[in-house]
Amino acid sequence: MKKSILILLFASILFACQTDDDIPLTYEEGTNEYVNDWIYTQMKRYYYWNESMPGKGNLSLPPKEYFATLVNKNDRFSYAIHTSSPETFPQSLQNSFGFDLSFIEYEGQVYGVVMYALSNSPAERNGLERGQLINAIGGTALSQGNYNSLYQNLLTAKEVKLQVVSYSEKSGFTAPKQINISQGFTFSQPVFSQVIPYQNHIVGYIEIPHFNAGLSKSLLKEFQTFKNQSVNEIVVDLRYNGGGDVSSAAALSVLLAPNIQSSNPFIRFKGNSNGGEVNQTFKESLEMNESQVSFEALRAAHPQTQRVYVLCGSHTASASEIIINNLKPFMEVITIGEKTVGKDVASFAVEDDRIVGAQAKWVLYPAIYKLFNANGEGNYAAGLQPNVVLNEFQKLEVFPLGNTNEVLLHQALNSISGNGRMMKAITTQTLQKQNLSIISEPMVIKKIWH
Known part of the structure; x- marks a missing residue:
């Protein structure tokens, strides 16, 4: 009897000592x-x-x-979306209309410069082109006092109305015209490449808009052409590449780096105490999402090059920054342009799958890993500073990407030829955009977890 009373007394004391935090809700x-x-x-x-x-x-x-x-x-990069609520998705002009703007001041007038119009995007289909100058948005002339607010309004708009002019040093300004663009889809962008004979060099230029999963096939084809045409210098244009798939970035690295083995370390993922550290070789990184093209096939297409010139800027992020940081232990990487975004973290999608068969759900993209190269170098959250700092919009006339007169490519060709002389004629002043947030796509990796 005494023993039973003691047990009951102990149980009642234990229950009384429980707090609300001890009871799962x-x-x-x-x-x-x-x-x-x-x-x-x-x-x-x-x-x-x-x-x-x-x-x-x-x-x-x-x-x-x-x-x-x-x-x-x-x-700056973690975010959450609901798959049935577009308003929760990251918003950008690129995602909505297929273009983006920088802002400059020239002779007291503020202009929006079209940095790019993606292939077969709503912007391109309505006549927008890189280098065009916008002097009014929605019927309002641009000024120092309003360009930022007008830009922010574009990010949430369903339709944009732009007054556009073009400029060349030979003929000056064209008459203004209005371009109206409605929201629409833009699909995967093609890789653009060309071979440029320049003085005593044969230069392979390649512009990569995004690191899509499966990109290795296209990269292999372009580099086989480079090798067949005896290219001895490479310029990789990543100024508007916001990242994407780590495996396709690894594929480009395998094509570029001289004298590497499949077992050489390529990338380190450092997580919290739950995730720990994951080290991957070139081959392991490639095979996460690019198993259809082998390490050996990519190595066979490597041109006889010992260095790479990378054109970069304020839109160069994520997997593009991996190219710059993670190739440095293996080759000379010369960067030209402006400081990169500084996305030194990776994530994978974490989906709420508690309701079986639900199509509408919350998906998290939290920063899960910090990224480092084979030498343990990383921590570039402030951005990677280029070797040659150069503003691509320092002149009012803006040339297409790949044109040898284009500011960044022209500088790379001068550096290759041994003439490192910088352009001196600065005619414009770049104005800062006050972005509401950094828009960057999640770095695509498989769920690496201990």
Whole structure:
């Protein structure tokens, strides 16, 4: 009897000592609490900065707002989307219309310069071209006081109305015309390459808009052409490449780097205490998503080159920065342009699959790994500073990518020929865009996890 009373007394004391935090909570499916509790659990497991995360906090917040409360102050890239809510997706002119702008001032007038119009995009189909100058948006003339707000309005617009002029040093300005562009789809972009005989050199120029999964086949074809035409210098244009698939970046690295073996270390992924560190060789990185083209086939197409010139800028991010940082232990990498974005983190998609068969769901893209090269060099969150700092819009006349008169390519060709003289005639002043956030696609990797 005494023993039974003691057991009951101990159980009642134990129950009384339990707090609300000790009792697992369950939430009704479909509520913010249901979603946010899942978000917190996933971030606590995968997020690189999980140890600095706050407590659960207010689980009743809208999920996208709640996710933002968990993100480290140094993290510019993690985000969450709901697959049936386009308003939760990262927004950019490139995603909506297939182009983007830089802003300059020339003789007191502010212009938007078309940096690119993607192939078969709504922008290109309506006549927009690289180098065109925009002097009015939605009927409002651009000025120092309004260009930033007008640009921000474009990011959420369904249609854009642009007043456009062109300029050349020979003929001056054309008459203005209006171009209207509605939102639409833009599909995968082709790789552009050409062989440029320049003085005593044969230069292979290749412009890569994005590192798509499966890109290795196209890269192999282009480099076989380079090798067949005895190319002895390579210029890789990554100024508008925001990243993508690590395996296709590894494929380009295998084609470029001299004297490497399949077992040479290529990349290090450093995660939190749960994920640990994952080291991959060139072959292992290639085979994550590019198994249809072998390491040996790519090596056979390597031209007789010992260095690479990379054209870069404020849109060069993620897998493109891997090309710059991770080739440095194996070859000379000469960068020309402006500082890169500084995305030294990788992520994989974390999907809420608790409801079987659900098509509409939350998907997280948290920063999971920090990235380093074979020598352990990384930590370039502030961006990679180029060897030759050069503004591609220093002149009002802007040439197409691949044109030998184009500022960055012209500088690379001068450097190759031994004439490193910089262009001196600066006629424009570049204006800073005040972006609401850094728009960068998630780096595509398989789920590497211990």
